[in-house]
Amino acid sequence: MYPIDLHVHSTMSDGTFTPREIAFYAKAKGLQTIALTDHDTISGVLECQEAGNLVNLKVIAGIEFSVNYFDKEVHMLGYFIDIHNEKLTSHLENLVVSRHERNLKMLEKLGELGFPMEYSDIATSEKNALLTRAHFAQAMLKKGYVKNIDDAFNLYLGNGKPAFIPREHVDFKECIDLIHEIGGVAVIAHPGLYKSFTDEKLDKFIKTLAEAGxxxxxxxxxxxxxxxxxxxxxxxxxxxxxxxxxxxxxxENKKDLDIGKGYGKTFVPSTLLDALETLL
Structure with missing residues (x-):
């Protein structure tokens, strides 16, 4: 049994390590397997896998979808997905358009709040990277509009805050079906973070998702x-x-949280991966 990490983000979404850097860093930290699970994009998977091959690190093709569960945003992880599947690439292209339109509206909101920024301020040098609220937060920090990343989200960019713009999400059942159609395994991400669920509602939530596949x-x-x-x-x-x-x-977008270890006590055993692979 050895340590793995099945939830990792790169600069292709809202992380600060490039896919290549993540592979080298994960290996240096003693990991044998990781899953690259960027938000709504698979743009970094091949780069991470190629770097992983250089250091004998297994990199699972993954993604973290934002999905709609009865008007509530939740996140769905897809593992072992076929990143060349045409239906997946078409779906992700639509998400890029949707996010671009949302970003323009958020820039307008921030300008109205007294924080003018151009699209170039939130852009990244990474080709095909998905621009997220984390990029807005970094830009606001760089311009001196906020003291830190947390302030950007807590005061302006978080759900329900003045500059927040909701975006369209795929239905949870459609997302599970898509993950299965592209050869993947569907896993609900961090259900403990969905604070509106009581124990009873959490049970119903998981039951509903299980019935959906x-x-x-x-x-x-x-x-x-x-x-x-x-x-x-x-x-x-x-x-x-x-x-x-x-x-x-x-x-750096989640300070003090390290790959494979979280805040120091997280340990994901490889036996969990062995069980997942039985579904393939």
Whole structure:
């Protein structure tokens, strides 16, 4: 049994390490396998896999979709996906257009709030990178509009804040079906972060996803308490789902959170990966 990390982000979405850097860094940290799960993009997968091959690190092709669950945004992880599938690439191209339109509206909102910025301010040098709210936060920090990244989200960019613009999301059932259609395994990301769920609602949430074809739950996550981990393992057994785990590594955008270790105590055993691979 060895450590793995099935939830990692790069500069192709809202992380600060390039896909290549992530592979080298993960290996240096003692990991044998990672999944690159950028938000709504697979642009960094091949680069990360090629770098992984150089250092004998297995890199699973993954993605983290933002999906709609009865008007609530939740995140769905897809593992072992076929990144060359035409239906997937078409879906992601539509998301790029949707995000671009949203970004323009957020820039307009920020200007109205007294924080003028151009599109070039949030742009990145990474080709095909998906621009996210993290890029807005970095730009606001660079211009001196906020003291830190957390302030940018807590005061302006977070859900319900003055500069927040909601965007369209694919339905959770459609997302699960898409992941399966492109050869992948569908796992609900960090359910412990969806604060509006009581225990009863959380059970119903997982039950509904399981009935829609969900394969697993992210049961190991840096912000979980021991009680939460036990609860999610119980739900896995109750609804015949597989447990997974990851750090949700974002580099400098999540300070003090490291790949493979989270805040120091996270450990995702390779046995979880072995179980996931039985679904392929």
């Amino acid at each position: 969900l394969d697993g739950i992210e049961t190991i996550y840096p912000k979980y308490s021991k009680e939460q981990e036990e609860e999610f393992l119980y739900l896995c057994k109750k609804y015949n789902l597989l447990p997974t785990g990851g750090s949700d590594f974002h580099g």
